[in-house]
Amino acid sequence: MIKSIIENYLKKIIKEPVAIEVFAPEQEQFGHYSTSVALKLAKEKKQSPMEIANKIVSGVKGQPRRQRVGAPTETSEMSDIVSKIEVVPPGFINFWISPEALQDELKEILKKKEKYGRLNVKGKISKVQLEYVSANPTGPLTLANGRGGFFGDVLSNILEFSGCKIEREYYVNDTGNQIFTLGRSILALRGLIDSEEKFYKGQYLKKWAEGKSALIKRFANNPLKLGQLAAKDFLAEIKKVLNKGADICFDRWTSEDKHIHKKSFITKTMEVFNRTGLVYEKEGAVWLKTSKYGDDKDRVLITSDGLPTYFLADAGHFLETKSRGFNSKIMILGPDHYGYVKRIQAAAKIIGLEKLEIIITQAVRLIKDNQEVKMSKRKGEFVAFEELLKEVGKDIARFFFLMHSPDSHMDFDLSLAKEQSMKNPVYYLQYAAVRAQSILNKSNVKNKMSNANLNLLNTPEDINLMRLLARFPESVEESRNKYSPQILARYSLDLAREFHNFYERERIIGEAPELAVARLQLIKAVRIVFGNLFNLLDVSYPKKM
RNA sequence: GUCCCCGUAGUUCAACGGAUAGAACGACUCCCUUCUAAGGAGUAGAUCGAGGUUCGAUUCCUCGCGGGGACACCA
Numbered sequence: 001m002i003k004s005i006i007e008n009y010l011k012k013i014i015k016e017p018v019a020i021e022v023f024a025p026e027q028e029q030f031g032h033y034s035t036s037v038a039l040k041l042a043k044e045k046k047q048s049p050m051e052i053a054n055k056i057v058s059g060v061k062g063q064p065r066r067q068r069v070g071a072p073t074e075t076s077e078m079s080d081i082v083s084k085i086e087v088v089p090p091g092f093i094n095f096w097i098s099p100e101a102l103q104d105e106l107k108e109i110l111k112k113k114e115k116y117g118r119l120n121v122k123g124k125i126s127k128v129q130l131e132y133v134s135a136n137p138t139g140p141l142t143l144a145n146g147r148g149g150f151f152g153d154v155l156s157n158i159l160e161f162s163g164c165k166i167e168r169e170y171y172v173n174d175t176g177n178q179i180f181t182l183g184r185s186i187l188a189l190r191g192l193i194d195s196e197e198k199f200y201k202g203q204y205l206k207k208w209a210e211g212k213s214a215l216i217k218r219f220a221n222n223p224l225k226l227g228q229l230a231a232k233d234f235l236a237e238i239k240k241v242l243n244k245g246a247d248i249c250f251d252r253w254t255s256e257d258k259h260i261h262k263k264s265f266i267t268k269t270m271e272v273f274n275r276t277g278l279v280y281e282k283e284g285a286v287w288l289k290t291s292k293y294g295d296d297k298d299r300v301l302i303t304s305d306g307l308p309t310y311f312l313a314d315a316g317h318f319l320e321t322k323s324r325g326f327n328s329k330i331m332i333l334g335p336d337h338y339g340y341v342k343r344i345q346a347a348a349k350i351i352g353l354e355k356l357e358i359i360i361t362q363a364v365r366l367i368k369d370n371q372e373v374k375m376s377k378r379k380g381e382f383v384a385f386e387e388l389l390k391e392v393g394k395d396i397a398r399f400f401f402l403m404h405s406p407d408s409h410m411d412f413d414l415s416l417a418k419e420q421s422m423k424n425p426v427y428y429l430q431y432a433a434v435r436a437q438s439i440l441n442k443s444n445v446k447n448k449m450s451n452a453n454l455n456l457l458n459t460p461e462d463i464n465l466m467r468l469l470a471r472f473p474e475s476v477e478e479s480r481n482k483y484s485p486q487i488l489a490r491y492s493l494d495l496a497r498e499f500h501n502f503y504e505r506e507r508i509i510g511e512a513p514e515l516a517v518a519r520l521q522l523i524k525a526v527r528i529v530f531g532n533l534f535n536l537l538d539v540s541y542p543k544k545m
Numbered sequence: 546g547u548c549c550c551c552g553u554a555g556u557u558c559a560a561c562g563g564a565u566a567g568a569a570c571g572a573c574u575c576c577c578u579u580c581u582a583a584g585g586a587g588u589a590g591a592u593c594g595a596g597g598u599u600c601g602a603u604u605c606c607u608c609g610c611g612g613g614g615a616c617a618c619c620a
Contacts, residue, residue: 019561021561021563023563025564026564026567029564029565034563036563036564039563040562049600090600138620177619178619181619198619283618284618286618296616300617301618304618305618309617309620310619310620314620338550338615338616339548339614339616340615360550362551363550363614365612365613403569404557405559408550409550409614410557411557411558416557416570425568425570427583428583431583434581435584440580478561486559490559493568503584503585507579510579
């Protein structure tokens with residue numbers, strides 16, 4: 001990565017413990033890359049930032065440019081890649097990358113193809129479990145489930161691309177109280193028992209119960225079993241929507257019933273807890289002293305009725321995960337689980353899961369006619385994820401969620417989304433990619449790489465495009481480090497804009513043969529990077545639009 | 546009441562403590578004899594308020610104000 005060459009250079013020169021940050025400024029005049037380290041060092045060194053900056057830079061200028069040795073690598077020298085360095089008040093150092101270095105990077109793209117942007121990992125590959133969606137099979141998926149699903153799916157892609165071994169997990173709460181409640185809700189629906197506030201009352205439940213009178217009567221005395229039957233159907237539906245409708249993939253559907261309870265992970269977990277001495281009895285229930293691990297208060301493991309709580313089952317789930325060789329887990333949770341974070345982190349710590357990271361995706365508010373539509377799964381008033389997919393399609397739904405940081409509280413206007421679907425950013429993106437593809441399809445110029453004289457790519461449009469392409473690996477790295485798929489989504493829009501711009505101003509077919517060949521290499525690289533982006537984001541790459 | 550998240554153009558969202566706060570949609574001007582105009586060029590338009598920290602704050606801290614969410618021997 002070009003950026004890391006600059007970073008490495010700075011690290012070598014700067015001995016002080018200061019965060020060395022190199023960024024790509026938005027304004028052209030500030031260079032391709034820039035750093036403000038000199039400003040940060042000024043206080044400690046008691047020198048003016050300008051003085052420090054000049055000193056840092058003087059190390060580069062003296063060096064002769066080496067023979068070109070191919071694509072810039074981690075060990076390349078600054079003088080190999082930089083064409084101009086400027087120190088500007090109050091103390092920024094701005095770098096311009098030489099056309100040659102950009103050309104080398106372009107060759108690197110053409111060589112690595114779908115591997116371009118993969119991060120080299122040194123040492124052993126880490127094995128990480130990523131859990132997302134995990135919606136209870138008590139009904140259809142909500143928009144929030146979909147948001148978490150896209151997020152988890154793409155984050156998994158990014159981590160895999162960065163050299164991690166990922167298991168994508170959906171944890172199915174297919175037993176316990178809420179399934180029992182589901183069963184009773186069905187009975188109440190048929191008037192077999194009295195309805196309660198906490199019961200599920202959605203339209204989907206009525207639909208499920210249609211034509212199942214005999215079945216429902218048969219299980220009138222066994223609501224849990226009835227609930228499980230319904231849950232099985234709902235889960236099948238969820239799987240269909242995720243896999244076929246949204247392309248949200250999972251490697252493992254972990255069943256609370258089968259993999260945790262029936263494999264006696266509840267008992268095993270209790271044994272682990274008991275050994276710590278953090279377990280005590282109070283008012284007939286069994287508690288775990290999670291408060292010792294940062295939780296607000298202690299939590300019940302076994303109720304006074306002798307039943308394991310959801311919390312205990314979740315702890316069992318962690319133990320099961322650990323027992324399969326995972327030391328690291330990332331959970332994507334909805335906003336309603338915020339209050340749950342501290343206690344499961346405590347549980348993970350006690351169980352010995354080395355690393356548990358939790359990402360909370362914020363709520364999705366649904367707007368209709370400028371009014372917020374309150375959504376409640378229990379009351380059955382909500383727009384199902386499936387409905388959104390049907391309305392706008394997978395690519396649009398996916399990209400819409402991915403563009404936004406998980407922290408943002410999103411407002412989603414379904415009617416607007418439908419109406420504006422033709423103006424959706426994802427089309428902008430796909431259109432750029434299609435344009436690139438279509439040039440390649442039309443060109444009949446022989447375009448062997450050895451023939452290409454990349455020196456001819458010297459217009460501002462050529463250079464800007466090459467610069468942005470070279471930033472793809474940096475964008476991957478940043479989105480991995482920050483667990484932020486939106487960085488990649490935004491980058492893809494930047495690339496699309498740059499390419500549309502290029503497309504308007506520069507021609508390929510019809511140019512002088514030498515230039516045409518060189519430009520075709522550039523277009524090929526654009527297609528490769530778009531392809532990689534689309535793979536990571538799992539947006540489809542249309543042939544035509 | 547306690548805790549968490551959010552507050553940025555008309556709207557939906559971006560912006561490791563950095564330089565002139567970016568896009569998209571909407572509004573207004575232009576640009577199709579040219580590899581797909583689902584495109585390009587341009588104009589107008591924003592950091593909730595008050596303090597603080599510092600060379601420098603949308604970002605960090607405190608206090609307000611507004612919106613959302615969480616606070617079970619439920620899951």
